[in-house]
Amino acid sequence: MLVPGLAPHDAVSNDxxxxxxxLRQLGHEVALFAPHARGVxxxxxxxxxxxxxxxxxxxxxxxxxCVGWDFxxxxxxxxxxxxxxxxxxxxxxxxxxxxxxxxxxxxxxxxAQIKAFADLACDLYLGDSPFNIDDFLQLGVAAQRCAVLAPxxxxxxxxxxxxxxxxxxxxxxxxxxxxxxxxxxxxxNLIDALAACKAGVAPDAHLLSIGKLDPNLARYGDALQDxxxxxxxxxxxTMLQDAxxxxxxxxxxxxxxxxxxxxxEGFCVPLIEAMALGTPVIALASSAIPWTLGDAGLLWDxxxxxxxxxxxxxxxxxVQLRAxxxxxxxxxxxxxxxxxxxxxxLKSIMTRFEAA
Amino acid sequence: xxxxxNDDYLVRVQAEIRADADLARARTPLPRRDPPVELLxxxxxxxxxxxxxxDALDDLTGTHYIAFIHHAFRAxxxxxxxxxxxTAQLRVLANGASxxxxxxxxxxxxxxxxxxxxxxxxxxxxxxxxxxxxxxxGYCVEWGIAVAALPVLMRHQRAADTSVAARFATMADTxxxxxxxxQELGKSVAELPANLDQRVAEIGxxxxxxxxxxxxxxxxxxxxxxxxxxxxxxxxxxxREIADLRHSVHTTNHWVVSLQRSLGMIEDAAQEQRLRAExxxxxxxxxxxxxxxxxxxxxxxxxxxxxxLPAASIVLDLGSGDGTWLDALTxxxxxxxxxxxxxxxVARAQxxxxxxxxxxxxxxxxRCPDASxxxxxxxxxxxxxxxxxxxxxxxxAQRTLQAGGCLLLRLESGMxxxxxxxxxxxxxxHWAAILRGAGFALVSELNCAGATALLARRA
Numbered sequence: 134m135l136v137p138g139l140a141p142h143d144a145v146s147n148d149x150x151x152x153x154x155x156l157r158q159l160g161h162e163v164a165l166f167a168p169h170a171r172g173v174x175x176x177x178x179x180x181x182x183x184x185x186x187x188x189x190x191x192x193x194x195x196x197x198x199c200v201g202w203d204f205x206x207x208x209x210x211x212x213x214x215x216x217x218x219x220x221x222x223x224x225x226x227x228x229x230x231x232x233x234x235x236x237x238x239x240x241x242x243x244x245a246q247i248k249a250f251a252d253l254a255c256d257l258y259l260g261d262s263p264f265n266i267d268d269f270l271q272l273g274v275a276a277q278r279c280a281v282l283a284p285x286x287x288x289x290x291x292x293x294x295x296x297x298x299x300x301x302x303x304x305x306x307x308x309x310x311x312x313x314x315x316x317x318x319x320x321x322n323l324i325d326a327l328a329a330c331k332a333g334v335a336p337d338a339h340l341l342s343i344g345k346l347d348p349n350l351a352r353y354g355d356a357l358q359d360x361x362x363x364x365x366x367x368x369x370x371t372m373l374q375d376a377x378x379x380x381x382x383x384x385x386x387x388x389x390x391x392x393x394x395x396x397x398e399g400f401c402v403p404l405i406e407a408m409a410l411g412t413p414v415i416a417l418a419s420s421a422i423p424w425t426l427g428d429a430g431l432l433w434d435x436x437x438x439x440x441x442x443x444x445x446x447x448x449x450x451x452v453q454l455r456a457x458x459x460x461x462x463x464x465x466x467x468x469x470x471x472x473x474x475x476x477x478x479l480k481s482i483m484t485r486f487e488a489a
Numbered sequence: 490x491x492x493x494x495n496d497d498y499l500v501r502v503q504a505e506i507r508a509d510a511d512l513a514r515a516r517t518p519l520p521r522r523d524p525p526v527e528l529l530x531x532x533x534x535x536x537x538x539x540x541x542x543x544d545a546l547d548d549l550t551g552t553h554y555i556a557f558i559h560h561a562f563r564a565x566x567x568x569x570x571x572x573x574x575x576t577a578q579l580r581v582l583a584n585g586a587s588x589x590x591x592x593x594x595x596x597x598x599x600x601x602x603x604x605x606x607x608x609x610x611x612x613x614x615x616x617x618x619x620x621x622x623x624x625x626x627g628y629c630v631e632w633g634i635a636v637a638a639l640p641v642l643m644r645h646q647r648a649a650d651t652s653v654a655a656r657f658a659t660m661a662d663t664x665x666x667x668x669x670x671x672q673e674l675g676k677s678v679a680e681l682p683a684n685l686d687q688r689v690a691e692i693g694x695x696x697x698x699x700x701x702x703x704x705x706x707x708x709x710x711x712x713x714x715x716x717x718x719x720x721x722x723x724x725x726x727x728x729r730e731i732a733d734l735r736h737s738v739h740t741t742n743h744w745v746v747s748l749q750r751s752l753g754m755i756e757d758a759a760q761e762q763r764l765r766a767e768x769x770x771x772x773x774x775x776x777x778x779x780x781x782x783x784x785x786x787x788x789x790x791x792x793x794x795x796x797x798l799p800a801a802s803i804v805l806d807l808g809s810g811d812g813t814w815l816d817a818l819t820x821x822x823x824x825x826x827x828x829x830x831x832x833x834x835v836a837r838a839q840x841x842x843x844x845x846x847x848x849x850x851x852x853x854x855x856r857c858p859d860a861s862x863x864x865x866x867x868x869x870x871x872x873x874x875x876x877x878x879x880x881x882x883x884x885x886a887q888r889t890l891q892a893g894g895c896l897l898l899r900l901e902s903g904m905x906x907x908x909x910x911x912x913x914x915x916x917x918x919h920w921a922a923i924l925r926g927a928g929f930a931l932v933s934e935l936n937c938a939g940a941t942a943l944l945a946r947r948a
Binding site: 141169170171172230231232233234235236238239325328329331332333348349351352363364365375377428431433437438439440442443444446447451454457 | 496498499502503505506507509510511513514516517518519520521568570571572573574575577595598599600603792793796893917918921930931932934946948
């Protein structure tokens with residue numbers, strides 16, 4: 134399992150850990166290779182050592198592709214082992230063009246490697262969602278070499294935590310957004326939607342944003358603060374950049390809706406957290422969000438603030454709608470994203486190689 | 490509205506919501522509050538004062554490598570470079586581009602255009618650099634420029650040869666001088682234990698002598714007691730005994746003075762040993778060359794810490810060294826106090842006008858009141874060079890930091906003696922585990938110029 138980095142509370146790292154455990158359950162020997170790792174309670178080897186582990190063409194390298202990494206590309210070009218690209222998607226560079234040249238360079242480099250990996254005709258391209266795998270299908274990769282498996286996650290651990298609401302705001306309705314502060318996540322639209330909520334639904338409507346701001350995107354953080362000031366919402370927005378699991382659990386419990394107006398998601402783990410914890414979801418129908426959410430939430434193809442605010446008001450006031458969304462969310466989670474479902478999906482995918 | 494995955498029920502609900510939204514849109518426009526007009530006039534398009542947007546090309550090309558990139562970002566984008574941006578521009582320089590080309594790339598990037606900095610003389614130089622990149626034409630232009638500039642280039646080459654040779658000679662002299670100093674200091678430190686052993690042996694001899702005197706005194710006192718009942722023996726005998734007693738008291742007094750002098754010598758030797766060890770640490774730090782890259786990483790770390798600190802925080806920096814790190818904190822608007830155990834570093838910092846208290850870091854932390862600090866900075870070299878108990882230090886850190894306060898752990902090898910434990914002491918994973926075990930939530934791992942800092946938050 135080759136990954137550019139492992140860290141706690143990171144979606145890709147959670148997938149690596151979950152997939153590793155599931156493969157070991159199936160009887161495979163698995164070793165982790167990453168240039169740096171935190172929050173992992175097992176040996177993680179330096180990537181340079183990986184060649185020594187690959188003895189035969191029956192061995193397999195699963196590369197978790199989420200950034201541009203020349204090392205992985207070079208390895209896939211030279212190795213005789215089976216090659217699996219686990220694709221988590223990379224945010225298009227244009228989202229960052231107004232905010233960070235560094236991000237623009239990094240994302241452009243990462244996306245440029247999609248074609249390079251597609252040209253390698255690897256044994257399997259495994260996407261988190263149909264939206265992700267479409268990147269490879271459009272480049273001519275044969276459908277037989279592609280598969281979709283939602284990422285392994287830590288939702289079960291989240292649901293088992295005791296909620297800690299001490300730092301949460303009191304406003305109502307409480308709109309929740311979970312995701313790092315990044316231009317593709319649509320925070321500016323969230324603030325406009327909150328303004329419409331405050332003006333037309335309830336004066337003490339509150340937006341709780343849980344997620345970190347990378348200092349390299351400080352300009353984007355400034356723009357958010359400017360927008361909040363422009364809409365006179367200083368008292369209606371809370372941004373928690375250091376929330377722990379217990380606080381996240383409490384946020385999902387207390388929120389009236391999870392408002393996800395992100396314009397680019399490879400999968401969107403907060404959606405399945407909301408579904409598992411019974412929080413209704415209102416979302417923009419972009420990228421992988423419609424597939425992940427299924428029929429369990431209200432999807433819109435516009436971020437019009439009045440539309441979103443009216444939807445929030447309807448979810449608050451319509452008991453039947455709320456109950457339907459919760460029931461469908463829990464069912465969607467149990468049927469498509471529960472850990473045993475993912476483990477079965479992985480087992481099914483691995484049978485391809487046994488047959489070969 | 491997406492209809493792909495929603496059934497009739499949700500489709501009907503969505504249609505109703507859309508109709509209600511149309512009404513709401515007409516009824517309540519979004520509130521909007523514009524910034525004051527005076528503020529807009531005083532600022533450029535990006536909220537930056539106009540006076541900060543003027544530079545000359547020569548102002549920006551006086552530095553090299555990382556310092557040049559940092560200076561360029563600050564001047565043209567009004568911010569510190571991010572890691573990826575810095576690396577990208579260094580790569581451009583490494584590929585042979587001119588400084589003018591890097592400056593132009595930044596100035597006319599989307600972000601640079603928005604900031605709108607003016608650099609006198611940059612446009613023609615940048616245009617020339619870009620023309621050179623045009624296939625065929627650029628090649629010809631470059632040839633033309635190169636041929637025309639050949640005499641100047643040759644003169645520069647000769648000057649550069651001389652400069653490099655002179656620099657090498659200076660460096661060799663400096664290195665020799667430092668080697669000699671290190672050797673001398675090492676020898677002095679090695680000799681110290683032998684001197685101390687000799688002093689201890691002398692003191693032992695004196696103590697044994699004093700004990701003998703004490704025994705004699707005791708015997709005489711007993712004898713005096715026995716004889717006190719027989720005063721009738723006459724005045725002459727009493728006078729002799731008093732004279733003997735006075736002699737004994739004088740002898741004891743002489744021994745006590747001698748003992749005090751010896752103790753003073755031991756204290757002086759210990760002080761001297763401490764000073765030499767401190768000088769050795771400073772010299773070792775200077776010989777590593779770590780200072781060359783510390784400005785860039787200190788700036789990055791200070792920026793990250795300043796971003797994460799709670800409002801109006803006071804930061805305590807334990808092991809401030811020569812004060813350059815404290816400078817970086819202050820430059821980023823952080824209110825920080827520094828403590829350093831090494832008196833040589835403290836003297837150097839004070840000579841530069843940086844106020845650092847001389848004292849034991851652990852003691853300074855132990856004296857801080859509960860929840861009085863917004864941030865705490867520890868250096869791994871401080872931990873390695875002293876007998877500070879790591880567990881005890883982290884317990885104090887938990888106690889003195891406010892809720893949400895930050896702990897920054899600097900893993901720099903600059904002042905650290907190379908030992909078997911050095912690698913472990915610089916291992917971020919090792920420290921991350923310790924911090925987590927001590928109840929801190931790791932915020933980020935900051936890597937820059939080969940050194941790492943861990944930023945953690947008190948839960």
